Amino acid sequence: MSEVTTEHLSPEAGKPSRRRELITFFILAFGIWPIVAVGVVGGYGFLVWMFQIVYGPPGPPGH
Known part of the structure; x- marks a missing residue:
């Protein structure tokens, strides 16, 4: 297995720009x-x- 290294990347490579x-x-x-x-x-x-x-509007039931 190979290890992932960030040595070959520039310091700004991982940072999104403003x-x-x-x-x-x-x-x-x-x-x-x-x-x-x-x-x-x-x-x-x-x-x-x-x-x-389905259930009717809120409020008291009708008479």
């Missing part, structure tokens, strides 16, 4: 997470809507 980190942050902060948030809230609203279709 520019790349900022790009990744902005993609996550303004792209992916808003889509995930809308999906979660929409999914919850859909579940509540389906529950109310």
